[in-house]
Every structure is written in C-alpha cells, then in structure tokens.
Amino acid sequence: MRLNKLREKLAADGLDAMLVTRPQNMRYLSGFSGGDGAVLVVTQQAAVAVTGFIYREQMQREAPDWELVEAKGRLFHALPEVTARLGVRRIGFESTYLTVDQHHDLAEALPDCQLVPVKGMVEELRAVKSEEEIEAITRAIVLADSAFAHIVKFIRPGMKEREVGWELEKYMRSHGADKVSFDIIVGSGPNGAMPHATQSERVIRAGEPIVMDLGAVVDGYCSDLTRTIVIGEPDDTFRTVYDTVLRAQVHAEAKIMPGMTGEEADGIAREIIVEAGYGEAFGHGLGHGVGLAVHESPRVSYMQGENVLQPGMVFTVEPGIYLPGWGGVRIEDIVVLREDGCQVLTKASKEPFVPL
Numbered sequence: 001m002r003l004n005k006l007r008e009k010l011a012a013d014g015l016d017a018m019l020v021t022r023p024q025n026m027r028y029l030s031g032f033s034g035g036d037g038a039v040l041v042v043t044q045q046a047a048v049a050v051t052g053f054i055y056r057e058q059m060q061r062e063a064p065d066w067e068l069v070e071a072k073g074r075l076f077h078a079l080p081e082v083t084a085r086l087g088v089r090r091i092g093f094e095s096t097y098l099t100v101d102q103h104h105d106l107a108e109a110l111p112d113c114q115l116v117p118v119k120g121m122v123e124e125l126r127a128v129k130s131e132e133e134i135e136a137i138t139r140a141i142v143l144a145d146s147a148f149a150h151i152v153k154f155i156r157p158g159m160k161e162r163e164v165g166w167e168l169e170k171y172m173r174s175h176g177a178d179k180v181s182f183d184i185i186v187g188s189g190p191n192g193a194m195p196h197a198t199q200s201e202r203v204i205r206a207g208e209p210i211v212m213d214l215g216a217v218v219d220g221y222c223s224d225l226t227r228t229i230v231i232g233e234p235d236d237t238f239r240t241v242y243d244t245v246l247r248a249q250v251h252a253e254a255k256i257m258p259g260m261t262g263e264e265a266d267g268i269a270r271e272i273i274v275e276a277g278y279g280e281a282f283g284h285g286l287g288h289g290v291g292l293a294v295h296e297s298p299r300v301s302y303m304q305g306e307n308v309l310q311p312g313m314v315f316t317v318e319p320g321i322y323l324p325g326w327g328g329v330r331i332e333d334i335v336v337l338r339e340d341g342c343q344v345l346t347k348a349s350k351e352p353f354v355p356l
C-alpha cells in the first residue's frame with residue numbers, strides 16, 4: 001500500500017527509481033529499524049534493500065518482502081549492480097538527507113544514472129496516518145501523560161531542573177518507552193523564556209512558572225507533550241499569560257478543520273495571543289506533525305505553512321508566550337484531524353496550580 005503510493009509519485013515525476021536513505025522513511029516503507037544501516041531502492045517492479053553484514057539478519061526479519069542485497073564494502077558501491085539489473089536511468093535521491101560527500105560518492109558510483117534531487121516525497125505520505133499508526137502514537141502519548149501526572153506529585157521547590165528531567169525520563173523508560181523522543185525540557189523561572197532550553201542545575205523555586213516538554217517513543221512512534229505549572233502562589237503575570245495561552249489553544253483545537261492550510265490554523269491561535277498584547281512573545285509556529293519523527297509534516301505555522309491539513313494528519317497544538325527575564329508558558333497537545341475537526345489525543349491535566 002505504502003509502496004504503491006510511492007510508485008504513483010515516481011511515475012508522476014518521471015523517475016525510474018527512488019533511493020531512500022532517511023532512517024524514518026526506510027522504516028515507514030520497509031519496517032527496517034536499523035537507522036542509517038541500509039539504503040533502499042524502489043522501482044515500479046522492485047523493492048531492494050542494500051545493507052551490510054551487521055544489519056543483514058535484522059533486515060531479513062523486519063523487511064522479509066524486500067529483496068536483500070548484501071554490500072561487501074560501502075553501501076553505495078553495491079548500487080551499480082542493482083541499477084544496471086533493473087534498468088534504472090533516472091533515480092531520485094532525498095536531497096535533504098544526503099551530505100555533499102555522499103552525493104559525490106553516489107555520482108561516482110552511478111555514472112550512467114541521472115541523479116534527481118527529491119524533497120519530501122516519503123514525508124508527504126507519512127503525514128497522513130493509518131489507524132494503526134494513530135494507535136502507536138496514542139500509546140506514546142499515554143506514557144507522557146502519566147509521566148506528567150507522576151511529576152506533579154514528585155516535584156518540590158529546591159529540586160534541580162535536571163533531577164526533575166531525569167525523573168520524567170526514568171518514569172517513561174521504566175513504563176515501556178523505547179526511549180525518549182527528544183531531550184526533555186524543564187525550564188524553570190527565567191529559563192522558561194527560552195522555548196528550547198533543556199535542563200540545567202538551576203534550583204526550582206515556588207511561585208515561578210515551570211515549563212516541561214517531554215515525549216516517549218513506542219514502536220518507533222513519538223509523543224510530544226508540554227505543560228506549564230507553578231508550585232504555590234503565582235504572580236499576576238502568570239495568571240494572565242496562562243489564561244491567554246490556554247484560550248488560544250482550546251480555541252484552535254475547536255476551530256481547526258480539514259481543508260485549512262497550516263498557516264490558517266496557526267492564525268486561529270495567534271489572533272487571540274496578539275489581541276491580548278503578547279504577539280511578539282509567540283515567536284514560533286503553532287504546531288508540527290508527529291509520527292516516526294517528533295517533528296515532521298505537516299507544518300502548522302505562519303512560516304512555510306501552506307500545506308493543506310487533511311483528515312488523518314496528526315500534529316501538535318502548542319501556543320506559547322515567552323517573556324525574557326520572567327519565564328514562559330507553553331501548553332502542547334497532540335491532535336488527530338478527523339472529517340469534523342480535531343480529536344485531542346493528549347489527556348494530561350491542564351491545571352497549572354500545584355499546592356506547596
């Protein structure tokens with residue numbers, strides 16, 4: 001099914017073959033989970049996996065339907081035999097995932113082929129999820145949700161950001177995560193004003209905002225969750241800012257519909273934050289697709305967000321306000337777009353007030 005869709009795209013672009021090198025794309029098409037330990041060649045008739053000794057056994061198990069070609073040296077050096085045998089002339093490559101050196105090697109290995117740069121071909125297929133994929137993502141979401149519920153009971157003033165981050169990671173790993181989907185963020189007080197601060201030695205205090213952004217990987221699929229809390233009494237800024245971010249998020253989740261562009265979806269939340277006077281403090285897009293990668297298509301953003309949102313797409317809705325010197329508030333859910341709007345998959349509490 002996935003291969004058929006890719007083959008339609010190959011035909012439309014006049015390509016004899018596609019060389020797939022991005023790990024998540026290889027996993028999506030073949031099931032192979034060995035990262036960059038292989039390359040795939042797909043033509044209208046053939047599906048060939050080129051790998052070496054180290055991944056041979058794994059490839060046979062994970063991609064039994066693929067023709068396995070074992071490379072004795074570098075993977076690209078096994079390609080001339082494959083392209084000659086399959087009669088490939090025009091071959092697409094993933095231009096975003098090939099280094100200059102790799103492109104050089106590829107051109108040397110395939111002097112008789114025309115190498116055509118291709119952007120986002122498999123990524124576009126990945127953007128619309130099957131129900132099985134949505135189930136895997138949901139399992140990853142449940143883990144992050146319960147890690148957050150756990151941390152609210154665990155976190156105390158006087159703890160370092162790193163202790164809290166490690167507790168979140170330990171919780172997810174010991175409850176079934178393959179790994180964490182990115183470096184967990186615990187941004188307390190002024191650190192929270194940096195949207196992608198990770199964790200520091202800073203000691204958490206009562207009364208300040210604490211931004212926590214975490215995710216798990218389950219069966220290859222990622223989750224992504226942000227919540228902001230305050231332990232004890234917050235200041236007035238926190239109440240206003242939190243209320244604004246939450247209103248923007250809830251409004252967007254209620255209004256985003258199939259057929260909108262990512263940019264239009266972003267605008268629904270942004271309008272509320274701009275009206276509240278915090279437009280300058282919301283400097284990132286509203287959301288991003290989530291799947292085998294924690295950041296993937298579609299873009300739900302005022303930047304390059306012209307992609308049209310379709311049923312089956314899974315993406316985050318994560319407005320935020322960041323005030324240098326004070327801190328930040330971000331609230332992030334994952335939704336799946338259905339015919340009639342967003343189904344919110346994230347269930348973690350949005351109650352920000354944690355008693356001292």
Ligand code: ZN
Nearest residue numbers: 213224225226
């Ligand atoms: Zn996140």
Ligand code: ZN
Nearest residue numbers: 224316318332
């Ligand atoms: Zn995110």
